Amino acid sequence: MSVIQIATPFNIDIEFEVAEFHKRLLAYLIDFTLILLYMFSILYLLYGGFRVGEGSAGLVLILLVIPTLSYTTASEILMNGQTIGKKLLHIKVVSLDGGEPTLGQYLLRWFMRFYEWAFIIFTLFWNNGYTGLIWLFIGGISSIVIMSISAKSQRLGDIVAGTVVVNTNSSLTVDDTIFMHVAEENYKVKFPEVMRLSDRDINTIKNVLNQTAKTNQYDMCNRVAYKVQGVLKVSTDMYAIDFLEKIMEDYNYLSTRE
Numbered sequence: 001m002s003v004i005q006i007a008t009p010f011n012i013d014i015e016f017e018v019a020e021f022h023k024r025l026l027a028y029l030i031d032f033t034l035i036l037l038y039m040f041s042i043l044y045l046l047y048g049g050f051r052v053g054e055g056s057a058g059l060v061l062i063l064l065v066i067p068t069l070s071y072t073t074a075s076e077i078l079m080n081g082q083t084i085g086k087k088l089l090h091i092k093v094v095s096l097d098g099g100e101p102t103l104g105q106y107l108l109r110w111f112m113r114f115y116e117w118a119f120i121i122f123t124l125f126w127n128n129g130y131t132g133l134i135w136l137f138i139g140g141i142s143s144i145v146i147m148s149i150s151a152k153s154q155r156l157g158d159i160v161a162g163t164v165v166v167n168t169n170s171s172l173t174v175d176d177t178i179f180m181h182v183a184e185e186n187y188k189v190k191f192p193e194v195m196r197l198s199d200r201d202i203n204t205i206k207n208v209l210n211q212t213a214k215t216n217q218y219d220m221c222n223r224v225a226y227k228v229q230g231v232l233k234v235s236t237d238m239y240a241i242d243f244l245e246k247i248m249e250d251y252n253y254l255s256t257r258e
Contacts, residue, residue, distance in 0.1 A: 004152050004164065015211070016166040018153045019091035021144075024165055030085030035071055039064065073110040077103065086165075096152075096162045099200040105161040112157035187253050193232040194250045201231075202251050205244050212241060 002018040042064045075083040081093035081100060093109070095101045101109075143155045152164045205224060212221045218241065225240035228247060236243055 002153060004166075016094065016164070019089075019165040019167050021147065021153070023089045023091050023167075024147075027083065027085035027089040027091060030088060031072065031075075031083045034084060035068055038071075039068055042067075070110075072113065073106050076101075076109075077106050082168075090168045091165050092168050093158075093163050094166055095200075096164060097200060097204075099203040101161065101163050105163055108161035109157040109163060112155075112160050187249075189250050189253060190246055191232065191234055191250050192254070193234055194247050195254055196232060197228075197247075197251065201228075202248065205248060209241070209244055209248070 003015050004018055046060060046063065072083055076086075076093055079087065082091075086092055093101055093106075095105060146156050146159070147153050150159060152158075154164055158164055205228065208220055208224045212218060221244065222240040225243050228244070229235060238246065
């Protein structure tokens with residue numbers, strides 16, 4: 001199983017297990033099957049049983065074209081880097097800085113995916129099936145070749161967008177969210193300076209805490225704690241792991257009350 005190191009905003013490398021090719025392929029097939037089922041259902045609605053789409057290009061655009069082309073990107077944005085297929089296979093998209101991809105990165109991935117199968121959908125319905133199958137073959141083979149020669153098993157969209165697909169159920173990866181519930185009613189904030197950090201910084205700290213808990217290796221935790229103290233210009237005699245956990249709690253408490 002391939003393992004990569006991703007440099008975080010604190011210049012600390014975190015290890016991730018790259019999603020295996022068969023998982024990515026199965027996730028793709030699941031999503032593609034869902035798209036096809038949706039397409040055929042809508043086509044039946046528009047031109048079959050109800051015939052509501054005859055002579056209405058706008059309705060076809062709204063009900064068929066836009067949802068079909070936006071499924072992957074919309075799912076990844078709403079589901080924290082996952083589509084239904086990726087979620088079932090326990091893989092997700094992450095940025096090469098260790099955090100969740102930005103909207104721009106998601107859109108770049110989508111745009112570069114165009115040559116793989118978005119164009120095929122148009123071809124299948126507005127040209128002829130054989131041409132669509134040819135483009136499907138070319139897009140699929142080219143993606144496999146690019147992933148094979150990429151150091152991080154990235155397809156073209158990942159390379160351009162600066163993302164990679166990793167396992168989510170690995171002992172080396174992270175929880176899906178940076179947020180935690182702070183249960184204390186009279187919670188006392190110790191480091192209000194924490195709001196200088198970005199969501200990506202907090203995501204990095206969360207990654208480090210998770211990896212430390214699973215590996216019992218505290219060197220990375222100590223280095224990140226030292227970096228964070230330098231960034232926030234604070235000092236404390238707390239243990240590194242306790243300091244970072246307090247930073248997480250303070251951030252979550254303050255961010256949910258803004």
